[in-house]
Amino acid sequence: MxxxxxxxxxxxxxxxxxxxxxxxxxxxxxxxxxxxxxxxxxxxxxxxxxxxxxxxxxxxxxxxxxxxxxxxxxxxxxxxxxxxxxxxxxxxxxxxxxxxxxxxxxxxxxxxxxxxxxxxxxxxxxxxxxxxxxxxxxxxxxxxxxxxxxxxxxxxxxxxxxxxxxxxxxxxVAARFHPREHAELEHNLAPHGLQPRGYFLCVGTLEPRKNLSQALEAHARMPSTLRQRYPLLIIGMAGWEQGQFGEVLHKGLASGHVRLLGYLPDEQVAQWVAGARALVFPSLYEGFGLPVLEAMASGTPVVLTRRSAMPEVAGAAGNYVEPGDVEGLSTTLLRLIDDEPHWQTCREAGLQQAGLFxxxxxxxxxxxxxxxxxxx
CATH class of the missing domain: 3.40.50.2000 (Glycogen Phosphorylase B;)
Incomplete structure (x- = not known):
């Protein structure tokens, strides 16, 4: 044919x-x-x-x-x-x-x-x-x-x-998304002053649908010492009407607690995903949500909304938050720092879920x- x-x-x-x-x-x-x-x-x-x-x-x-x-x-x-x-x-x-x-x-x-x-x-x-x-x-x-x-x-x-x-x-999920040893990640992270599992990550075009403002505001509510230890990194191209992020983004950038990495080559994205403490993906609408699957396959827990197609992808492995619930998202991020058994459970559940795709x-x-x- x-x-x-x-x-x-x-x-x-x-x-x-x-x-x-x-x-x-x-x-x-x-x-x-x-x-x-x-x-x-x-x-x-x-x-x-x-x-x-x-x-x-x-x-x-x-x-x-x-x-x-x-x-x-x-x-x-x-x-x-x-x-x-x-x-x-x-x-x-x-x-x-x-x-x-x-x-x-x-x-x-x-x-x-x-x-x-x-x-x-x-x-x-x-x-x-x-x-x-x-x-x-x-x-x-x-x-x-x-x-x-x-x-x-x-x-x-x-x-x-x-x-x-x-x-x-x-x-x-592409083969480049898989769990990686810390030693493999350090050469990518060290120039940025970061350690494996020492940052939160957002992946997606900077546009309103991705709801990155909720991630920024939730991260900003964390204690300053934790924001410094676990900065929020954002990978993605500037999108249509991306100026909506305003003051909270500028403050985070000025303090170094938020970092914009821009558009990166595929292999670099895979390394950043594998090294994150968690993927933060509070999108309001997705036809699938490929970054969620890629993070789970990398052994990285995911935080997401129970919206559109995303529950089909994350299943029971997701840490779900309500759109607009900034305090709830901030609490979820803190738990993924403080509660190591919970983090490990999320990691294992994500790997199992990703194996279905x-x-x-x-x-x-x-x-x-x-x-x-x-x-x-």
Whole structure:
């Protein structure tokens, strides 16, 4: 079976969906009856790009300011997709939101409905394109993959489609996320004056949906000596409307109790995750919550909200807090410092829970969905 898979998102630095595309493609190689052709936006290939397009992070904000830029880029991509160099394929899989036009059977992956709940996280031009194209794309798809049952149920209700149009394919965890010995971590942490298990970590784009303000405020309520000993580190790119964090962020940065590490290479992220006292992930809405799974697989306890799809990922291993309950989150962080038996229990429960997920399993469900869409 010849599959066209759109990997254009890998032109950008890899965040959640980019990681999904890269890991899925790598795992689908084991499906012997599949032949993958990868569309990278300007042409076709067989191999994944090793890195993002040079200068993409600087170019993307500039392009957003050009009227009609999204539509123009979309038109150019469609021409390249249909061009004379396009391979003969049996099925097209669009893994990122809305599909290009294709005459044959189409499968899409719908990761979440963030644009409905938090439209401010999208640049206005992109939001308009989502609203204009997503409904048509969903109708076009023979089958719709989702990362969680939560998104499948939500999308079924919103689009009014039958349940059998949706297939849940839970995400997996990359091999680089695993428990690490302290000696392995020290060379990464020592230049920052940190010790393994001597900091809390947030991972995610700085945007309102991630609710990092609750993490910042909860950390700020800890005694000053503990904030100094266990600073709060944040890994991620600046997002849309990230200025909402205001004074509490500036105070934390000024004191050194909060540190912004920015966007980091994959291997560095894995090391920071493995060395944290806990991952703090108070997000308000997630279609899955990949950092939660990655932290558990690394032997790092997780603190999160019981919202959207996240309980499907963390199960009983999560330390759950209510959105907006700053005092409750602060108390949870203090317990993960003071109560070593509790910390160890959370670590072991997380490792066991993470063992239920794999990219191999995700790829197997995806391949089965391709066959089903082809009528097999």
């Amino acid at each position: 010849r599959i066209a898979l759109n990997t254009r998102i890998l032109q950008a630095p890899r965040t959640g969906i980019g990681q999904y595309v890269a890991e899925l493609v790598s795992a689908l190689v084991d499906e012997q009856d599949l032949e993958l052709s990868l569309f990278h936006g300007w042409g076709w290939g067989r191999e994944l790009p090793a890195a993002a397009m040079p200068g993409y992070s600087r170019l993307a904000p500039w392009l957003r300011r050009i009227p009609g830029a999204y539509r123009a880029r979309r038109w150019l991509e469609q021409q390249r997709f249909n061009g004379s160099q396009s391979p003969a394929v049996d099925l097209y899989h669009e893994p990122s939101l809305w599909p290009l036009e294709f005459d044959g059977p189409t499968v899409i992956t719908l990761h979440d409905l963030t644009h409905l709940h938090y439209p401010s996280t999208q640049p206005p031009a992109r939001l308009k394109e989502i609203e204009r194209r997503l409904g048509t794309g969903v109708e076009q798809a023979r089958l719709i993959l989702t990362d969680s049952q939560f998104v499948a149920d939500e999308a079924q209700d919103y689009f009014g489609l039958p349940r059998d149009r949706f297939v849940v394919a839970p995400l997996g 794999s990219w191999k399993h995700c790829a197997q469900i995806t391949a089965r969905t391709y066959r089903q869409a082809m009528g097999g």
